[in-house]
Amino acid sequence: MSTRAAAESAARAGFVVTAIDAFGDLDQHPSVRALSLPRDFGGPVTARAMAKAGRQIECDAVAYLSNFENHPGAVSMLAAGRALWGNAPSVLRRVRDPGLLARTLVMRGCSAAMVREPGPDILEGATDWLVKPVASGGGHGIRRWRRGTDLPPRHYRQELVEGTPGSVVFVSAGGRAVPLGVSRQLVGDGAFGAAGYRYCGSILAAPGDAQFAHGETLVDAAHTLAGAVAAEFGVVGVNSVDFVARAGVPCAIEVNPRWSSSMELVERLYGLSVFGIHAAACIDGTLPELDLVRLRRGAGAAGKAIVFARRDVAVGDTRAWLPGDGGGNAAVIRDIPRPDDCIETGRPICTVFAAGRDALACHAALVRQAARVYQQLAEWERS
Secondary structure: OOOHHHHHHHHHOOOOOEEEEOOOOOOOOOOOEEEEHHHHHOOOOOHHHHHHHHOOOOOOEEOOOOOHHHOHHHHHHHHOOOEEOOOOHHHHHHHOOHHHHHHHHHHOOOEEOOEEOOOOOOOOOOOOEEEEEOOOOOOOOOEEOOOOOOOOOOEEEEEOOOOEEEEEEEEEEOOEEEEEEEEEEEEOOHHHOOOOOOEEEEEEOOOOOOOOOOHHHHHHHHHHHHHHHHHHHOOOEEEEEEEEEEOOEEEEEEEEOOOOOOHHHHHHHHOOOHHHHHHHHHHHOOOOOOOHHHHHOOOOEEEEEEEEOOOOEEOOOHHHHOOOOOOOOOOOEEOOOOOOOEEOOOOEEEEEEEEEOOHHHHHHHHHHHHHHHHHHHHHHHHO
8 A cells, every 4th residue: 555664665775666556655765666556557456456567567576565465366466477575375375364373373372362253153251352354454444243243244253352552573584583673553543533443553662661561571472472473374574463462461463464564663763674674584584683672772762653634635735744854764744645635534644753752752742743734734725
């Protein structure tokens, strides 16, 4: 859907990059050839259409982003005759199977949300359940299950776990994982125009920060969780595991077997080249030697939030949002739409960034940045 962050990381790592996504935002890295599927190819925004468009680009290697993990066939089309820097379709089919993932992690001694496939069971008892699409991503289409109702096609039930949502990002190869960071996820936060279970941002902070109860214990357990996924499913390159933290234990929800949103926070906070790390793992299985304790020391917190349209809007001259340094990390607003773009209710407008001494201060700064975006939209509406 959006390539800006990963393409920028790849360009800074020295690669020559062509990016195809749904938006073709204004602030892609200056050396990236940025193409929009609707604008440059005239096709629908689907994984298959993206893969077909990608076949027209001459390249040595391909990498996919969200939500290709739900479409192994499109990955096969995209990667035919090229090096694939990412997980193969056979890996995707296993690691994106919610029942298999839960059973496997529990057998490894990890915590995972229970899964119930479609069937005649009534599911009585105290457990509450969510209805989730098999092709899930970003919290879209998730709702509470009402007892006695049938499941829609290609949906399943997952245990509703109460706690703090988070994610562990890691790089892996050869069945081993190197953790890169553990972040808190922002979900359904009205300050950013989100509701329900919709993902709307992340905050990355030191383990002892108050964003998680039992911070140090939780981070260690999240690292163990990443190692279990790498060992059991053979994922390669950068990946992440979404979880809900309860009493210092990360309860796994799903695996994102590709670049995920919080990875650019790792770059901002620790100065790592995440796409460079990803490429090295995919090319020859090289994993970095990182001292995350040293990297985290005194780093504070970094956060990002996706700002969603609360009603249909037409943006004005968004060039005023462009960073003065040509796309560097000092930018506050990213994923900038093009001037006069029309954005429907519930669609993303842009992404805002902030830093703070801790997670709470960082969240407050993100809320202020989002409020400025909404204020600018209101001024454009009045004019």
